[in-house]
Amino acid sequence: MLDDLMHRCRGHLLRDEPLWRHTSWQVGGPAAALFRPANHVDLVKAVRLLDAAGCPWLVLGGGSNLLVRDGGFQGVVLDLHEFTTVRIGTDGRVEAEAGVRLNGLVKQLVAAGLGGLEELAGIPGTVGGALVMNAGAGSQEFGRVVEEVEILSGETFSWRPAAAFAFGYRQASLEPGAIVTAVRLHLSGGDPEMLQATYAERMSHRRQAHAVGGPSAGSVFRNPPGQKAWELIAGCGWQGRGVGGAKVSERHANFIVNTGRAMAADIETLIETIRADVERQTGVQLEAEVKIVGEPAAARPVSEEA
Ligand SMILES: Cc1cc2nc3c(=O)[nH]c(=O)nc-3n(C[C@H](O)[C@H](O)[C@H](O)COP(=O)(O)OP(=O)(O)OC[C@H]3O[C@@H](n4cnc5c(N)ncnc54)[C@H](O)[C@@H]3O)c2cc1C
Structure with a gap:
């Protein structure tokens, strides 16, 4: 095959x-x-x-x-590494393919004097990922500027209106097996200097906030309604604690860092342990924002474990 x-x-x-x-x-x-x-x-x-x-x-x-x-x-x-076309129209309408890097797009929009995504400066990942996760920062979310999305479902491509994706906090509804291939956005005009200043300020904030001590996937848990996941985790005493090579960042309690020798199993065990402990101590059930895929490592034969 x-x-x-x-x-x-x-x-x-x-x-x-x-x-x-x-x-x-x-x-x-x-x-x-x-x-x-x-x-x-x-x-x-x-x-x-x-x-x-x-x-x-x-x-x-x-x-x-x-x-x-x-x-x-x-x-x-x-x-979708090869899906990297961006077209910026004169009326604030923008078309970007799913493999375009989000931060690169935000930078281009700011340079073109288009506002609506500048607070997302520095969020890693692609346009496709930003759509599926409804990536956001500050007062802005990706889904708010989306007009239409091109989807491959089955063997057919179609453009669907933004309303079909029911954008919510760090989520969009997408049928199983659908692939996002491009998005059409509608941005507003803005003062280029102000947009540039916001972009620069968000980037500088991120450089400090993301110095969390190792590779991460950003916030691990979604914020429960009216609460901050990091406050609950920190309040339960998890900052700096870990499993194997995975550790809760000392800088940001909702970030789990790979100290350099983590296995995925260490990270997953830490996620589950924090979830159970926060629920035990506070009664709040945290929900993971990160997506977990794949198979656990095959168990080694007993003879190898000695
Ligand atoms: C240091 C750091 C800081 C972060 N800060 C923020 C932040 O401030 N705000 C925020 O919202 N997020 C943040 N994140 C999380 C992450 O960057 C976002 O969720 C991002 O939008 C994910 O995009 P991605 O392309 O990396 O998606 P991936 O991680 O590759 O995929 C995420 C999910 O989307 C699916 N997917 C991806 N592309 C497509 C597609 N084309 N079609 C169908 N399904 C697809 C994948 O299968 C997977 O289920 C941060 C992450 C890091 C590492």
Whole structure:
């Protein structure tokens, strides 16, 4: 099947690709393959081939909100790395493909005097990931400037209105198996100097706030209504504590950092342990913002464990 993918679809195929190379936490086992389709046609062909072969697949953006387990993903990771076109119109209308880096887009919009996303300066990841996660910072959210989204569902591309995605706090509703390939945005005109100043201020704030002591995936838990996840975690005494190579940041209690030798299992165990402890101490059930995918590492035979 991977041979079919390589011979019938244009793009770049990496076999047995370690996924730690593609996630901001820098953990995770290999995928059977990572495929970067050359364009829309090759993306549809790839999905058709994979579905016909019953091969699982998932879409990777920038990997900045993703925990891949140590056993990796027994399927094909689709990476829209080649989907990088941006068109900025004169009326505040912008079209961007899903593989465009969010921060690069925000920078271009600010330079063009278009406001509405400047507070998202410095958020890692892609346009596709920002849509799916409804990325936000300060008073702005990605979903608020979206007009239409191009989706591949089954074998058909269609543009759907923003209302179809029911954007909420760090979430958008997307049917299973749908792939975001592009977005159309409507930005407002703004004073370029003010936009530039906001962009610079947010970047400088982030540089300090993100110096959390190691690779991370940003905030691990969603804020419960009316509460801050970091306050609950810090209040329960978790700052600086960890499991294996994973540690709750001393700087920001909702960030878990890879101290350099973490396994995905350490991070997942820490997430579950914090969740159980915060619930025990406060009665609040924290919900993970990060997406967890893949298989745990295969258990070693008993003879090897001694
Ligand atoms: C240091 C740091 C700071 C952060 N700060 C913020 C912040 O301030 N605000 C904020 O909102 N987030 C923040 N994040 C989290 C993260 O950057 C965002 O959630 C980001 O939008 C994820 O985009 P991504 O491309 O990396 O998505 P990924 O992590 O690659 O994927 C996230 C999910 O979206 C799916 N997906 C990705 N692309 C597509 C597509 N084209 N079609 C269908 N599904 C897709 C994936 O399968 C996965 O389920 C931060 C992360 C880090 C590491």
